[in-house]
Amino acid sequence: MNKHTKIVLFLIIFIGSIYFFFQKNYLWGTILISLSFIPIFLIFRNEFLLLAFLKIRKKDMKGLKKYLGYVKNPKLQLTKNQIAYYYFLNGIFYSESDIRQSETYMQKALDFGLKFKQNIAIAKLNLAIASLSKGDKKRAELLLLEAKKTDITGLLHDHIQIIKVQMKKMNLSNKNRQNPYLRK
Numbered sequence: 001m002n003k004h005t006k007i008v009l010f011l012i013i014f015i016g017s018i019y020f021f022f023q024k025n026y027l028w029g030t031i032l033i034s035l036s037f038i039p040i041f042l043i044f045r046n047e048f049l050l051l052a053f054l055k056i057r058k059k060d061m062k063g064l065k066k067y068l069g070y071v072k073n074p075k076l077q078l079t080k081n082q083i084a085y086y087y088f089l090n091g092i093f094y095s096e097s098d099i100r101q102s103e104t105y106m107q108k109a110l111d112f113g114l115k116f117k118q119n120i121a122i123a124k125l126n127l128a129i130a131s132l133s134k135g136d137k138k139r140a141e142l143l144l145l146e147a148k149k150t151d152i153t154g155l156l157h158d159h160i161q162i163i164k165v166q167m168k169k170m171n172l173s174n175k176n177r178q179n180p181y182l183r184k
Contacts, residue, residue, distance in 0.1 A: 002076055003043050010039040046071070046082050052089050064093055084112035088119060095126055103130035121151040125159060137167060 017032030048070045055063035068090060074083045091105035106123045114120050128143035140163075148160055 003079070004076075006039040006043045010036050010043075013039070044079065046078055049078070049082055049085055049089070056089065056092065061093060061096070064089065068093065080112060081115060084109050084114050085119075087112065088114060088123060091123065091126060095129075099130050099133050102126055106130075117150045117152050118155065121147045121156055124150065125156055125163070128163060132163065132167060132170070137170065140167065 013032055013036040017029045017036060020026075020029035020032060048067045052064050052067040055061075055067060068086065071077055071086055074086050078086055087105045087109035091102045091109055094102040094105060103126070106126045110120065110123050110127075114123060124143045124147035128140045128147060131137075131140040131143060144160055144163060147156060151157065151160070
């Protein structure tokens with residue numbers, strides 16, 4: 001549902017509650033005022049993103065894609081922070097299948113501004129993995145360092161260590177490879 005539609009729905013319900021208060025029907029006026037806060041809540045917390053977060057918590061990727069699919073036009077349906085989390089959730093979804101598309105979504109999420117440091121750390125870790133898969137080791141090291149700094153709870157410590165081990169293995173395999181331009 002469009003955020004402008006939610007505002008119109010709020011106004012209609014709120015005007016209806018004022019009408020019932022003027023008619024001395026306080027019960028229906030109170031009920032409608034209570035109901036009018038639901039569209040306001042859904043403006044700042046999109047229902048599809050809330051359901052997508054529940055699906056990701058259960059590790060249900062099909063359900064995650066289903067609820068993210070309901071958001072057809074993020075710029076119209078979502079606020080700025082919600083757009084960042086929409087791209088963040090898409091980046092998590094594509095991180096298992098298409099790392100390049102995941103990289104673009106995570107970069108958009110960082111550009112729009114994720115709120116929580118833990119989510120920023122996850123996004124930077126995914127960007128580091130994407131950079132490593134492209135072969136850009138310097139950028140991957142920089143992003144891993146930033147991810148380590150923003151990971152205040154230490155939840156990503158193991159993942160960061162695994163990526164560093166993978167980087168060292170890449171380093172060793174590059175040293176043992178012969179120069180293809182060397183003549184024999």
